[in-house]
Amino acid sequence: MRTIGTIIAFLGLWLLLSGIYKSLTVGLGVFSTLFVIFILNRMNSIDGDRVEVHLKPLEFLKYQGWLLGEIAKSNWAVTRIILAPSMPIKQHMFSVPYTQNSDLGQVIFANSITLTPGTVSVETEPGQFLVHAVAYSADDKDAIADMDRRVTACEKVITA
Amino acid sequence: MNFLDAAVEIISWALMLAGSFFVIVGAVGALRFPDFWARMHAVSITDSAGVLLLFAGMCMQTGFTLVTVKLIIIGVFLFITGPTATHAIANAALVSGLRPKEAKGFTGVEPEPLTKSDADPASSE
Amino acid sequence: MMFAVAIIAVFIAMALVLVRLFGGPTLYDRVLAVNSFGTHTVLLIGLIGFLTERPDFLDIALLYALINFVGTIAILKFFRYRAIGDKLPVKEEAET
Secondary structure (H helix, E strand, O other): HHHHHHHHHHHHHHHHHOOOOOHHHHHHHOOOOOOHHHHHHHHHOOOOOOOOEEHHHHHHHHHHHHHHHHHHHOOOOOOOHHHHHOOOOOEEEEEEOOOOOOOHHHHHHHHHHHHHHOOOEEEEEEEEEEEEEEEEOOOHHHHHHHHHHHHHHHHHHHHO | OOOHHHHHHHHHHHHHHHHHHHHHHHHHHHHHOOOHHHHOOOOOHHHHHHHHHHHHHHHHHHOHHHHHHHHHHHHHHHHHHHHHHHHHHHHHHHHHOOOOOOOOOOOOOOOOHHHHOOOHHHOOO | OOOHHHHHHHHHHHHHHHHHHHHHOOOHHHHHHHHHHHHHHHHHHHHHHOOOOOOOOOHHHHHHHHHHHHHHHHHHHHHHHOOOOOOOOOOHHHHO
16 A cells, blocks of 8 residues: 555656656656665665654645745844844754654654744754754744644644 | 736746845855854745745746646755755754854853753843 | 846855855854755756756756755765764764
8 A cells, every 4th residue: 555655656756757758758757666666665674664644734734824924024034134234143042842742743843943044943852952043032932832832733643 | 818927927026036135145144144053044044035935936937837846846845955954054063062152141152951941041131 | 037137146145155165164164055055056057947948957956956955964974973874973882
């Protein structure tokens, strides 16, 4: 089942990227897809590491829309700092707890922190991220806690 | 129809100009900021706003073709790997012992320890 | 026309990043500048493809984006572990 899904995904990617639908190119695509599947199966016997996606699609789309707004806002803030003659930077490193259960949720949260200019996630520790801010203000922690809540809302609850 | 074409043209001009502006601002910031930790943030402006706006502008010019799909694939890829690379560089710098110059009133250059995370130095100013 | 304007902007940005690349005091400034330069190059290749109306350039841009990311990670890994292959960090080696 997983293998069939992977084959369909790879073939779709090939067809989208090549854009030439002659029998030779499509045949080469089928060949390379099967070759990649063969290599993947060989690697699977070494470690069965798998990516599990536990996300609510609609919530995640909504989160992405919200994230775009945040990126726009913080971009403008950092742009003003860069262009101001005095450059009012105020660097600070602080730790932010995360509440996501899955690895993917944590990756999304850390990448969102880094993607919004002005804050960069520097180090991951169990239970918290170390975040560096270029223009620190007391609101930053609240803003990041809000983002944390939104990412957690996108996760499906895994019944373990 | 002609009106629609003109609207598309104007929107893509605006996106392109805004993207160019943010790309240049990111580079100026990378040149102007005083130390590595601040420069990182300037570079991330190019990574997010510059890439997003320029690719959106290019998408407006193509309409709905396979080229648009390619543009979106490149854009999404840059959007995922850009922050990851920035995080990797920042983490490597932290591990190697490079520390930012913290602002006045922020005690110590070391990151806040786990137990002190509630005590916020900004509120005591 | 709009692509020409954007290309000029990206060129200016690349020149500024190049100054940082040669003048950056620390190693990490340079790695950051190289990574940023790569992102600019991806943008530049895509824009040139549109300017000359050859959208095939986007394939090259995609490839460059892939290589840029892997290259940055490889450089960082090399400076941290002094080896590109599968090797334990130096600190853990000392303990065993």
